[in-house]
Every structure is written in structure tokens, then in C-alpha cells.
Amino acid sequence: MLRVLVLSTLFPDASRPRFGSFVERQTLALAERADTELSVIAPRGLPPWPLRTLPRYRALATLPEREEWKSLQVYRPAFLNLPMTGGRFHATALIETLTPMIEEVRSDFPFDIIAAEFFFPDGVAAVELGRRLGVPVSIKARGSDVHHWGRLPRTGAQVRAAGRAADGMLAVSEAMREDMIALGMPGERIEAIITGVDLDRFVPRDRADAKARLGVHGPLVLSVGALIPLKGHDIVLQAVSSMPGVMLCIAGEGPERQHLTDLIAKLGLQDRVRLLGNIPHAELSAWLAAADAMALASEREGLANAWLEALASGTPVVIPEVGGARQVVREAVAGRLVARTPEAFAAGIAEILADPPAPGAVRATVAPFTWAANAERLHAYFAHLVSGHGNGLVSAN
Template identity: 35%
Template sequence: MRLLTLTTLYPNAEQINHGIFVETRLRFLLTSGQVEAKVMAPVPWFPLKNKRFGRYASFARVPASDQRSDISITHPRYALIPKIGMYLTPFLMAQSLKGKIAKLIESGHDFDLIDAHYFYPDGVAAMLLGKHFNKPVVITARGTDINVIAQTGLAKKMVLWAVKNASAVITVCQALKDELVKLGASADKITPLRNGVDLSRFYPAERDQIRAELGLTDFTLLTVGSLTTHKGHDLVIQALALLPGVHLMIAGSGPEDQNLRQLAAQLGVTDRIKFLGSVAQKELFRYYNAADVMVLASSREGWANVLLESMACGTPVISSNVGGSSEVITAPDAGVLLAERSAQHIAAAVQHLQSRSPTRAATRAYAEKFSWDDTTEGQLRLFKAILHGDSTC
């Protein structure tokens, strides 16, 4: 089977962790030996590369093509009009990709199916292109695309149009399927296929040695994620103020960096926090191994990969009950699912794990149930059924 994977959520030279979960799912799919794939990961057009233009300049610095894990990737540009262009973006993206896809086909690199990730604008654009080139389209819902963008207005109508016209829809958790159905999508069209965890990249390592290298001696929490308001790092910092002697590492970068530092200073916990900045995925396993608990306090998620990554390293987790988190944390060996998203409940969960933490071996064994094998098999079944004309997909 020949796939064209189309998504703006894919790692590149400027954003090394961006959409890493899409790349990982594709890597495991390719190891089946039953699929070939090319990746088209469009980025917004911007003329200047100077860093003073912020994230727009970073788009300009992304190379036109790249190779990662033996996968060929192209980064075509599309017009993105700030603020006022949200409803135009799927059409502008599709229009900019038509010529690129036509050249791909003409050069002998035709494909059987468009594998799109993230519903808006990516999935809508993919559906427009699928109609233009007469190709079946499968769209994977990831989280914010459904929980936020698709909730109102024209975006909701376009997402539901894409669902109706797609050959199939994948959601990364049952909760996202339920939300799509609530919006008006047909349940029969939707298949939940959860993300897995790469057990060869995330594993228990020499914990004492890593902690010594990082200078850790006390009970230490870890949070991983972009420094944005919905990730809830502020709640974890507030919880830290209720936990004398506990330390915190924060892995991530983003617009809330200074606000979080100011909050730490106000609460008098600056000396117990390490801001790590953006950490490459291949380095994250050291911090997972070093931590005693990983905390995710998000207000919204699709399927939070960081939970499984931490558990695969033997480190239990604490998570707010959002998105697919209740599908990840189903036993004490995994950690604690918060009854309430608050600093007080985070602090209580930390104290619980301080006194009654599962063994690291038990947490690792729990994570091993979430390999990518089932997800890969599910994709193969779905793609084969579509290409063989199964109308039930």
C-alpha cells in the first residue's frame, strides 16, 4: 500500500518535537513491510528568516525537503493569513498542494490513499485534495482539532463535511470518538486507535547514575509540555508550594515561560524548580527515569503520549481527567487520575505516591500493554478494507 501522509503536525529541523507522535505511528506502520509512504508536511509561507520575526521566521527556515528515519518528507509552503484567515486556510492549503501532488504522481510516485492527521485545517484540505485526485482519504483526529476548533461556526461545518466524505476516521481515544459523535458525526465511520509507546526509546535506565548527573537528591516531579496556559504548569507550581522538600523539573518552552517563573518567585519555590527548556525526545527518557512522578495538569488533551513515555521508564504519573487520560490510567501501577484539576488535588496525589508508590518494574510492566502493535494492525486492516472496496469502513 502506498500512502501520502499529509499533516502540518510533523517534526522538522526547526521544531524537533512537533508532531513526533505522527512520525512515530508512521515509523511503526512502515516496519510492517506492507506500506510505503511519503510525507507532505506543509508549513506557512514567510519571506524572512531573521529570528526577530519569531515563529514566522522559524517557518521560513524549515528546509523544503528532509529525510528522517528513512522517510522522505517535503515541506511545501501555503499562505496563512494571521487572525482573519482561519476559515480560508484549508482552501489555501489545498490549492498550494495541488501542483505538488500532481508532480508527485507524474514523476511515478503515485499513491493509493491520503493518510491525514489533525482535522482542521489539515483534514479538510486533505479531503478537498482527495476529491480532486479521486483518492480515498483517512483522517486522524488528535485532540484540539475536535475539542476546541470544531466546536463552533464554520470550522465545525467543515470538519463534519470532511468526516462525511472521508473513507474512514481514526481517533486516538474513545473520548474523541464520543465528542465527534456528539458534534453530529456518524459513529460507524469512526475507529478509535490509540497511540502506543516506543518501548525501545523509553525504558528504565540507570536511575541512580542519571539522578547523580542531574544533581537530584530529593523527591522530584517532572512536567513535560509546551509552556501554554492549557497545559497547567502553573497548577503544578502552586502544588509545589504545598509540598515542602519536593522539587520540580519543567521540560518545555512557550509563551508562558516568564509568567511561570514569576509565579515561582511569588510562591517562594524558585530554588526548587529547574526550567529545562525544550528537550529533544531522545533525551526525555533521562528525565523520566530521574523523576519520582510525572505530572500532567492539562485542561484538554487528546491522547497524552507523555503519560505512557513516563510509565515506560518506570515512573508513575498523575494526570487530570481529560481526553483519553482515563483510558491510559486504569490501575494503581500507572499512577493517579485526578478527581479534580487543582493544585490541592495534585499535592494530595503526590503525597499519596510518596507513601504508596508502585514499584518501577510494575509501572513499566503496565506500560508494556501499550505497544504500537495493535495500532499498526488496526491501521493495516482499515487501509486494506478501504482499498478493497469495503463499504463498511
């Protein structure tokens, strides 16, 4: 039996049901295996009192410190998140919080390995905890944890040191693996394992019927992602503004909502653009199946779940060549890789609308990316690290 302790600051809770849903889904798939047991530590970063009473922290501060979440045993310790420090103390604060509780967790659940699901601060803390406990550590790189935290002056050295010290690392794409190597992390300890997609939830539907149910008429473009500059929703907005009759719906929430609302008004798109906010996965699957194309102009990504979910729904994607984009869009039927400009996005979307691929053919491009296949590869990877720990198989230098 393989016992895995998952450490992730990205994990859903009652106040943020979709926060880190990709980590949750991966963990649930691995837990479904008869040869694997898991527990989860999902730390909450909270500021000093009285900032915890602010609306953005209030619900997070009142979460239980331990609960059963969708059949998983989840610990939710709070660590000190000091505002306006650029994250430099996040890992230290997380280690201080986890140190007194980790032995108690291990007495109830004698885990074989710590799997950190984000490089910072999770991975930095995991390396130190693993060293103290004498257990192997894996760190997964997903995107901004390496591209952002790994390059900031205040945190980059911590990220790079954790990568050199970890027993093994995971990357969500081959491109991410190359980026990690470029930062000085040992390539022989990095394995690229593409995430899974729920092929039961995200399925093609009759597109005309799906649109009618959602009150949409004519060509529909969907963009899925948090309303932050990184996702480039303004680029897709400007692209659609040059395409008469095309409707754009954006699923996501975030600090850019007002900016996007103002841009919609400035471009006179109030009747063709909708900001849907955060919507449940069950509803998202309906929107993806209704869309003629999913367009997301991210500045950087590891390998976005939204890409795979769109393709599983039979909907081609229009995306920049970032992260694992080339591993996903391997042929024209899956969509277009375009420059990150409104003109290039408009051209890519127009090509798809002019000659739409069959939804079944689009879906076939992601048929190998099941959660069961993902879990099988993860199990083999973790088991390899456990069996090699202390036997000279993996060097921490």
C-alpha cells in the same frame, strides 16, 4: 503493497526537531513494514511577506521543499497563513497550494490512500483532494483539532463537514471517539487506535542513580508539555509549593515561560523548580526515569504521549480525567486521576510519594502499546478503507 500518502501540518523539521514527533514516530513504524510504502507531505503555514522575516518564521521559510527525512520522502510546500483570521482560510489556502503539486507527487508515488494526521486544516484539505483524485481519505483526531478547531464558529463547520465526508476516521482514545460522535461525525466510521510508545528508549532505571546524574536530591516531580495555559503547569506549580522538599522540573517551551517564571518567584520556589526548556527525547527518558511522579494538569488531551512515556519509564502519572486518561490509568499502580486543582494534585502526588509502586509494575501497564502493534492496526485499517473504496463499503454522505 499498501501505499500511503501522509498529510500532516504537524511534522518535525530542522528548525523544529520535536514538532509533531508523535506523527513522525507513527509514520516511521508504519514504514518499517515490508508491506507498506509511505511518502509525507508536511505543509508549512507562512504569513505574507515581510512577516516571513520575523524570527519565528525565518527558519521555517528557508526549509527545502523536498527532502529525505529519516528515510522518508518528505515534501514541505508553503501555504499562506493569514494572521488574525482565526484560521478560517487555512484549509482553502492549503488546498490551493497542494492542488498543483499532488498530481506530480502521485506520478512519482502512486498512493492508495491519503492519511491526514490532524483534523484541521489537514483533514479538510485531504477530503477535497481525495475527491478530486478518486482515492479514499482517512482523518486522525488527536485533541485540539477537534476540541478547539471543531468548536470555533469560523472553523467548526469545516471540521464537521470533513468528518462526515471522510472514508474513515481515527481517534487516539475512546473518549475522543465519543467527542467526535457528539459533534455529529458518524461513529461507524471512527476507529480508536491508541498511539504507541518506544519501549526501548523509555525504560526504568535506578532512580537514585538517575537523580544523582541530573543533580537532583529528594522527591522529584516532572511535568512534560508545551508552556501554554492548556497544559496547566501553574496548577502543578501551586501543588508543589505546598509540599516542602519536593522538586518540580518542567520540560517544554512556549509563551507561558515568563508567566511561570514570575509565579516561581512569587511562590519563592526558585530553589525547587526548574524550567528545563525543550529537551531531546534521549534526555527526556533520563528525566522520566528519575522522577517519582509525572504530573500534567492538562485542560484537555486526546491521549498524551507523555503519559505513556512516563509509564514506560516506570514512573506513575498524576493527571485529570481528560481524553483517554481512563484508558491509561486503569489501576492504582499507574497513578492517580485527580481534579484539576492544586489541592487535588498535591494529594495525588503525596499518595504516590508515600507508597511508590514498583517501576516494573508501572511499566507493565503500557506493555501492549508498542509502535509495532500500532502499525499493525493502522495497516489493517488503511487496507480496509482502500479495499472498500468505490465498492459501497463506505458512504461519504
